[in-house]
Amino acid sequence: xxxxxxxxxxxxxxxxxxxxxxxxxxxxxxxxxxxxxxxxxxxxxxxxxxxxxxxxxxxxxxxxxxxxxxxxxxxxxxxxxxxxxxxxxxxxxxxxxxxxxxxxxxxxxxxxxxxxxxxxxxxxxxxxxxxxxxxxxxxxxxxxxxxxxxxxxxxxxxxxxxxxxxxxxxxxxxxxxxxxxxxxxxxxxxxxxxxxxxxxxxxxxxxxxxxxxxxxxxxxxxxxxxxxxxxxxxxxxxxxxxxxxxxxxxxxxxxxxxxxxxxxxxxxxxxxxxxxxxxxxxxxxxxxxxxxxxxxxxxxxxxxxxxxxxxxxxxxxxxxxxxx
Numbered sequence: 001x002x003x004x005x006x007x008x009x010x011x012x013x014x015x016x017x018x019x020x021x022x023x024x025x026x027x028x029x030x031x032x033x034x035x036x037x038x039x040x041x042x043x044x045x046x047x048x049x050x051x052x053x054x055x056x057x058x059x060x061x062x063x064x065x066x067x068x069x070x071x072x073x074x075x076x077x078x079x080x081x082x083x084x085x086x087x088x089x090x091x092x093x094x095x096x097x098x099x100x101x102x103x104x105x106x107x108x109x110x111x112x113x114x115x116x117x118x119x120x121x122x123x124x125x126x127x128x129x130x131x132x133x134x135x136x137x138x139x140x141x142x143x144x145x146x147x148x149x150x151x152x153x154x155x156x157x158x159x160x161x162x163x164x165x166x167x168x169x170x171x172x173x174x175x176x177x178x179x180x181x182x183x184x185x186x187x188x189x190x191x192x193x194x195x196x197x198x199x200x201x202x203x204x205x206x207x208x209x210x211x212x213x214x215x216x217x218x219x220x221x222x223x224x225x226x227x228x229x230x231x232x233x234x235x236x237x238x239x240x241x242x243x244x245x246x247x248x249x250x251x252x253x254x255x256x257x258x259x260x261x262x263x264x265x266x267x268x269x270x271x272x273x274x275x276x277x278x279x280x281x282x283x284x285x286x287x288x289x290x291x292x293x294x295x296x297x298x299x300x301x302x303x304x305x306x307x308x309x310x311x312x313x314x315x316x317x318x319x320x321x322x323x324x
Contacts, residue, residue, distance in 0.1 A: 001051075001185040001297055003226035004193075006056065006181040006200065012218040013149070013173035016209025018055025018180060020244035021265065021283070024314040026208055027052070029268050031199045036315065040285035042190055044302070044312055049190040051298045051316045053243035059319065060099040062287035064241050068118035094125050096115045098287075106229045113236050114289070114322045129200075136159040146174040173216065183226065183243060183318055185298060194310050210266075228320060238295060240319030242288045247315050248299035258288030265305060265313060283315060295321065 008018075016022060027050065032040040043049040056062065100121060108117040155167035162212035186196065200221050245263070265278045281303060292299065300316035 006182040015211045020052040023052040036299040055180040058179040086129040236323035244317040246300045246317040258284045
């Protein structure tokens with residue numbers, strides 16, 4: 001499969017997280033509108049023709065979910081760092097860091113196993129926390145990527161189309177000033193680059209996620225070359241960090257260090273039926289670490305979560321390979 005990076009520049013607020021399975025669903029609905037049902041079916045099947053990562057801040061990667069704390073007893077802590085209680089409080093703060101700068105992470109992971117990389121990152125985090133409570137330059141929390149805001153809206157009487165006096169509600173939205181990177185794989189024999197560009201151009205005008213009808217999720221974009229390094233040199237035990245929201249098949253992995261959540265996916269408005277929700281599904285968060293049976297381009301599978309058996313939900317994962 002070919003590899004590309006998509007840079008998104010949002011021009012309005014969004015209401016839906018930029019997760020890989022949602023991106024896949026949005027892409028498929030817009031592709032179907034442009035090219036028809038038969039061409040869409042060609043993208044699906046046993047092997048998908050396109051696999052997405054989550055939307056990540058430009059030049060950042062998800063912080064790996066890896067239990068490195070047990071290794072800290074072997075680390076010589078420099079004098080003047082902090083007392084024990086402050087040290088473990090800082091560990092809790094570090095676990096909340098959502099992203100790490102890609103350049104910094106690749107600098108370490110090129111030479112070191114993942115557990116040592118995590119200790120190195122934690123050392124940098126501690127040093128920068130001491131500098132007048134300044135936010136660490138090498139890290140980015142979720143809140144600084146997407147700022148939350150609430151808009152007061154008025155309820156509409158569906159019978160008359162008029163506003164209902166006194167019926168107000170708060171609608172949560174997310175805003176970002178950062179370009180958002182989406183890494184993706186595609187099969188050039190089943191999906192042309194021109195079709196990708198036209199589909200995302202349509203998506204950008206139509207909007208991504210919920211509340212498209214009120215202007216949410218508008219974006220412009222550009223396609224760039226894949227810029228993730230091949231960091232696993234084959235010296236240690238192979239593992240991968242998930243850049244997507246999904247789950248590998250049981251036979252694809254030996255072990256895992258992951259966090260999970262239950263997702264309640266919805267159909268888009270294109271579905272055109274009363275059943276909005278699909279069946280819930282347990283997925284792994286981005287940054288989860290898996291030890292695979294073998295090295296592959298992507299992992300995971302389609303799930304049938306809709307009452308319509310022809311509708312597939314993508315739980316595929318783009319891996320970022322490292323060594324333990």
